[in-house]
Amino acid sequence: MGMDTAVSSIGARARTRRAILDAGAAVLAKNPTASLADVAAAAGVGRTTVHRYFSERSDLIAAIGVDVLDKIGAATERARPGDGPALTALERVCQEYFELGESLAIVFDESLAATWNWESWEEETEADRALARLVDRGREEGALDSRLDTDWVIQVVWSLLYVAWQRSRSGDTKHNALSLCLHTLRKSVGAAP
């Protein structure tokens, strides 16, 4: 059937698209002002090919954003934030997010969000809501510090993730960085003993 050609063709397109998306995320995370030529070089494709997939720069950035949100959504589901003790679940979420690696940098970079017309960034995702529910549950269970509101806890989680990711980038092992992160997280947002 014609499906084979369609599949292989779509497969080729998908592969190229993914290469550009990944390279774009890595390059733009390090330097948000990098040119599309830099992205193309990092992806191992020609500059025109980048334009063939994403007609404008903002299209590429938006696509990277969608991609990261997808990854975060998938990681959140894998962590099963509704299962088991809240503090343990929060640690699982942390671990899954930490595995996202470079994608994290995109989340933290505000200057990209500035280049960004994109309202999807503002609106709450299902992952956001799941994380908020988890924190709320933790406070009700008495596992989280009642003096810290939900927003604060979530912000602290993300910032500790960022610090840990930077540390693993600086040469420390991922395991070590994650251990420090989780240990600090437990102490900082856990209920006072």
Next chain:
Amino acid sequence: MGMDTAVSSIGARARTRRAILDAGAAVLAKNPTASLADVAAAAGVGRTTVHRYFSERSDLIAAIGVDVLDKIGAATERARPGDGPALTALERVCQEYFELGESLAIVFDESLAATWNWESWEEETEADRALARLVDRGREEGALDSRLDTDWVIQVVWSLLYVAWQRSRSGDTKHNALSLCLHTLRKSVGAAP
């Protein structure tokens, strides 16, 4: 004497320079890709005047960097990191840094550092050393968690400051944001009870 004209002239120059530096810090913190025309407008001066004080864009950015490092140095001295119990001293440092406000954004923005040829950013300042000494002292006193190394503690301090600063930007009172920051800091890096 000629000194009067010199003084007033220098006074005028210094005032303009300061306006450009402050406006530049504020504008570039929000959007590192902002044009010099934006900086000039924010400073209330002409674009040519900016070039008169900082011949190239990188000169302006470098000058802002020096300025921020100066402010951090002064804040560190005010906090007297050598006096009293280490945890209390660390909180004082945190308070002083928090007061730096917008200048903090400059410190966290990596994309500015990328635009930046500037090696001074890498090298350790006296403030860095003082903070490291304080953390070391805290661990020896048993006031800080012995499982967290100095680098980690310092990174956590900065990231909590960043989160608190963002929060006060988002509408919460500075007092409230600082309280959350200090409370979380004590728990996260303090010695386990």
Next chain:
DNA sequence: CGAAAATGGAACAGCAATGTTCTACTGCCG
């Protein structure tokens, strides 16, 4: 093999920011 799809590279025009130069205006102080 042969056609269609995908790509790379060159070339081009448009654009925005940069950095420079020159002129005219303003405020200040002797």
Next chain:
DNA sequence: CGGCAGTAGAACATTGCTGTTCCATTTTCG
């Protein structure tokens, strides 16, 4: 008053990125 420092604004050349078009080449698959 008259000179001087500082400034704004216009005008200009330059540069680097962007987005587009066209063509030659490679890859893919029937």
